[in-house]
Amino acid sequence: MPPLDAAPAPAIAPPQAPVISLLDAEKVYQTGEVPVAALAGVTLDVAPGEFIAIMGQSGSGKSTLLSVVGCLTGLTGGSYRFDGEDMSRAGRNRLAEVRNRKIGFVFQQFNLLPRLDALANVEVPLVYSGIAPAERRTRARAELEALGLGRRLGHFPNQLSGGEQQRVAIARALCGRPRVLLADEPTGNLDSKSGTEVMEIFDRLHAQGITLVMVTHDEEKARRADRIVRVRDGRVDRAVV
Ligand SMILES: Nc1ncnc2c1ncn2[C@@H]1O[C@H](COP(=O)(O)OP(=O)(O)OP(=O)(O)O)[C@@H](O)[C@H]1O
Numbered sequence: 041m042p043p044l045d046a047a048p049a050p051a052i053a054p055p056q057a058p059v060i061s062l063l064d065a066e067k068v069y070q071t072g073e074v075p076v077a078a079l080a081g082v083t084l085d086v087a088p089g090e091f092i093a094i095m096g097q098s099g100s101g102k103s104t105l106l107s108v109v110g111c112l113t114g115l116t117g118g119s120y121r122f123d124g125e126d127m128s129r130a131g132r133n134r135l136a137e138v139r140n141r142k143i144g145f146v147f148q149q150f151n152l153l154p155r156l157d158a159l160a161n162v163e164v165p166l167v168y169s170g171i172a173p174a175e176r177r178t179r180a181r182a183e184l185e186a187l188g189l190g191r192r193l194g195h196f197p198n199q200l201s202g203g204e205q206q207r208v209a210i211a212r213a214l215c216g217r218p219r220v221l222l223a224d225e226p227t228g229n230l231d232s233k234s235g236t237e238v239m240e241i242f243d244r245l246h247a248q249g250i251t252l253v254m255v256t257h258d259e260e261k262a263r264r265a266d267r268i269v270r271v272r273d274g275r276v277d278r279a280v281v
């Protein structure tokens with residue numbers, strides 16, 4: 041018989057603390073004459089390892105939401121915790137540090153540097169992390185090889201197809217071994233075959249346990265996520281989950 045003070049084995053695993061936690065998040069842009077509330081009170085938790093898709097009409101606030109989650113921009117109201125840390129109170133340097141260490145980004149336009157070859161593009165974030173050149177090269181090469189680009193290391197962006205460029209961008213995003221990968225319409229500029237390849241990569245990353253947040257206009261691609269979050273006028277539309 042076990043001693044009386046032994047804790048009973050939990051029947052189910054305890055819920056993990058969210059890696060992303062937005063509470064009543066507001067983002068008002070003051071750029072023009074009329075302020076724009078791009079986020080008007082978003083409350084959203086994402087668990088570690090979860091894959092969520094964000095959908096919504098043009099101008100609904102999806103990219104703004106991703107910028108906030110990715111520590112590219114701060115909030116004007118509400119709060120944001122990332123990986124247990126209150127980012128609403130973080131200064132610019134800390135935001136940049138968290139972004140560089142823990143977050144990978146993939147964009148619709150790939151955003152590769154045109155004067156650098158594939159290998160050098162993937163190395164860029166590691167340069168900022170202060171990793172030694174030999175180690176950078178080894179890691180970048182391994183990341184590109186894992187994505188089927190082992191024979192394209194010395195190609196410049198204009199010598200690569202759209203699908204290949206996006207895979208280089210994914211390799212660059214993964215090279216720093218982020219906790220979270222954020223993708224803003226990653227297949228928006230790709231033909232359907234390349235788009236499917238990108239989704240297969242995401243499925244694989246999801247299976248490996250990375251947290252994924254992907255903005256998409258494509259219902260079929262969104263259905264591959266664990267959960268679809270619909271944004272409308274800067275709010276999460278709870279009516280149509
Ligand atoms: N830097 C900015 N300065 C001022 N207003 C902005 C800025 N970025 C976005 N906005 C405004 O905030 C609102 C939300 O924009 P956002 O880019 O988040 O939409 P979206 O859902 O990503 O749209 P799309 O599907 O077209 O990419 C829009 O009205 C937009 O004009």
Ligand SMILES: [Mg+2]
Pocket residue numbers: 102103104224
């Ligand atoms: Mg957008």
